[in-house]
Amino acid sequence: MGDTGSRPDSFSSRVSDAGRFLVLHEAAEEVLDELTERYVVDRRESKEPVGPAPGADVVRTVLLMPRSPAAGPLSIAFTDFPGIVLRLGRWFFEALPDCGCDDCAEDPAALVEDLRSRVSAHVEGGLWECVRRGVTGSWLETRLIGPGLRTTRQAPIDPAEARAARQEGFAAAVQWAPWIRRAP
Known part of the structure; x- marks a missing residue:
């Protein structure tokens, strides 16, 4: 190339x-x-x-x-x-x-x-995700928030993936928890 x-x-x-x-x-x-x-x-x-x-x-x-x-x-x-x-x-x-x-x-x-x-x-637990349903189809939304960082994205999602997300419990809003630190 x-x-x-x-x-x-x-x-x-x-x-x-x-x-x-x-x-x-x-x-x-x-x-x-x-x-x-x-x-x-x-x-x-x-x-x-x-x-x-x-x-x-x-x-x-x-x-x-x-x-x-x-x-x-x-x-x-x-x-x-x-x-x-x-x-x-x-x-x-x-x-x-x-x-x-x-x-x-x-x-x-x-x-x-x-x-x-x-x-x-x-x-640190700053990621939020969900799948939303609309008249024209479903879309996903993500938000990532941290010190000096705030990112929000939306994108259409394939109907099969949206169904799978609903069936697996990922369509509702998910605020991911902070990771657990290892003991010192």
């Missing part, structure tokens, strides 16, 4: 130095290790994608599942771009970088800070 790295040809802008985003892999590894050491979680690795990673293949995925059922899971998929896809709870997804092209000029250091702030907000 020439100078566009592993991004699809449909991206109109060049990616002259995709390697600058390798710091995201390093930061994600550090975050996962810190969380595994600090909180009561089970850690699993796979190659399953955790959400949309446009134009990139998943190299591996790490899932941290808190042992408290009231606390939401966290997954990080490492992509070959290089980048990551962060999944918090059931429906909060974030691809870092979002694009990675030269025109977007995403700052790797700022993306690392975004990763850390989102993870921190989630671990």
Whole structure:
């Protein structure tokens, strides 16, 4: 694909130095290790994608599942771009970088800070999710709130996924609990 790295040809802008985003892999590894050491979680690795990673293949995925059922899971998929896809709870997804092209000029250091702030907000119980029904269909809503962070997202949801969420008890609003710390 020439100078566009592993991004699809449909991206109109060049990616002259995709390697600058390798710091995201390093930061994600550090975050996962810190969380595994600090909180009561089970850690699993796979190659399953955790959400949309446009134009990139998943190299591996790490899932941290808190042992408290009231606390939401966290997954990080490492992509070959290089980048990551962060999944918090059931429906909060974030691809870092979002694009990675030269025109977007995403700052790797700022993306690392975004990763850390989102993870921190989630671990402290700042993620709220629900599925809503409307006349034209269902949609999901997520809110992530932490120090200096307030993100709200809404997106349509496939009818089958909305039904599954209702059957599994995830359609009602869920405020994920803070993770439990390991004893010192």
